[in-house]
Amino acid sequence: MNINLLQLKKQLKQRRQQRLYESKPLGSAIKFKRRQMNMTLEEGAEGICSVSYLSKLENNLIEVGEKFVDRLIDRFDLKEVEDTSIEQYHGHKLMLVDHMVRQTRPEDTLAGYGQRHDVQAQLIRMVHHTCQGRSDLAFRSYHDVRLYLPRLHDDEVGLFLYCLHDILYKVERYQDAYELLLLIPEKALMLHKMKLLVMRGKLKNAFAMHRLSEIMTSYRPYIRLSLELQYYHLVYEIEADHLKFETAYQPLAHILDKLAVMQQIDQQQAALIHLHALFHQHRYEAVIELSEANKALPLEGYKIYLLAVDQLGDQARMQRLLKADQPSYKPTPSLYLLMRHLHYKYLCEKEEMLSYLRSDILGVRHITDDYLLLHHLMVDTQKLFSRYHYYKEAVQVTSKLLPVIRHLQKRPPNESFTP
Structure with missing residues (x-):
């Protein structure tokens, strides 16, 4: 998935400097449709306007002159764009934001946008698919909107x-x-619902990275704003996420007491939090017992299960799991990374495993943003190198990954590290 953040930042800087905003999307519609029709600028402009005029129009540097409108619409078959209502478009954007906050799925938002080829239609499609939980389809609009x-x-x-x-x-x-x-x-955040979505996104990423500063800064204000706007489902969701995060730092009894009074949490989510709590208290046998009793746990639960088996060094059980038939589900990136690591550790010869550690752990610039997995890989890889007396490489693992973990957490370089 190729998303270049440096390129995006450059475009946003250009946007702040130029302040040329598109109102009616005729220019972008012409550009998308011309490319779809495999037309050059010269072919698109022939008999209507100059090439430079069409180029400026496509890039929203000028407003289209009335004498060219009908001829351009006919050439590129853009009648549906000309009939676009700006008020309706703004209404659809607000409606989709509301769906994202309420975590509901829109049904007929794409009516009227399905046959259009302009940037507004692409953005509506992108937001619609995000609401539907189809990030794969949302990504299809990324390149067109980014232009x-x-x-x-x-x-x-x-x-x-x-x-x-x-x-x-x-x-x-x-x-x-x-x-x-x-x-x-900042202006986009003036809409309270949008501000709420952004705060939620920051917190969920912060939980995954164990970014304590963001959690301490934003958790309570987010809950207050959610309650103020009466989005109670967001409060229940973030409280469960926060409790799962707390399992790395709080005693098991504290976690279980909180779980007992959380009435709006489903059974699977409660089991997953319980699993995390047991794992962080090093009760690996209990993790395995709970995992095997709850076959419907999400993929994150299976990851904790594998980590517990690995911590116990249960070679026979691990080999059975790794040799089992390939699962029908698609593993998450972190689960795939863990399974690959365990494959080399438990199923491969010494030299093949060491080659993997050098190329995939020491030799890769970015491994994962998953704090728990990254910490596990650091400790485990260090132990594996030390087992075979490669002490220099064992030290290199810590030298490489510890700063990465600190960066995830945004910890100062001289602060003591507590896994």
Whole structure:
């Protein structure tokens, strides 16, 4: 998934400098449709206007002259764009933001946009698919909308960056997802619902990275705003996420007491939090027992299960799990990374395993943004190198990964590290 943050930042800077915002999307519609028809600028402009005029129009540098409108619409078959209502478009954007906050799925938002080829239609499609939980379909609109990023209004930029953050969050690129939220224009956050979505996104990424500063700063204000706007489901959701995060730092009894009074939490979510709490208290046999009793746990639960088996060094059980038939589900990036690591550790010869550690752990610049997994890989790889007396490489593992973990957490370099 190729999303270049440096390129996005450059475009946003260009946008702030130029302040050329598109109102009616005729220019972008012509550009998208011309490319779809495999037309050059010369072919598109022939008999209507100059090539430079069409280029400026496509890039929203000029407003289209009345004498050219009908002829351009006919050439590129853009009648549906000309009939576009700006008020209706703004209404659809607000409706989709409401769906994202309420975590409901829109049904007929795409009516009227399905056959259009302009940037407004692409943005509506991107937000619609985000609401539907289809980040794969949302990503299809990314490149087309990005072309016009410098021309978008603040609220449109906010929606685009939020949807892009959602795409990155789901593939566990938490640092990049968090950074995108910081780029959303202040004016876009004047809408309380949009502000709520951004705060939620920051917190969910912060939980995954164990970024304590963000959690301490934003958790209580987010709950207050959610209660003020009466979005109680957001309060229940973030309280459960916060409790799961707390399992790394609080005693088991504290976690179980809190779970007992959380009435709005489903059984699977409660089991997952219980699993995390047991794991962080080093009760690995209990993790395995609970995991095997709850076959319907999400993939995150299976990851904790594998980590517990690994911590116990149960070679026979691990080999059975790794040799089992390939699962029908698609593993998350962190689960795939863990299974690959365990494959080399338990099923491969010494030299093959060491080669993997050198190339995939020491030799890769970015491994994962998952704090728990990254910490486990650091400790485990160090132990494996030390087992075979490669002490220099064992030290290199810590030298490489400890700063990465600190960066995830945004900890000062001289602060003591507590895993």
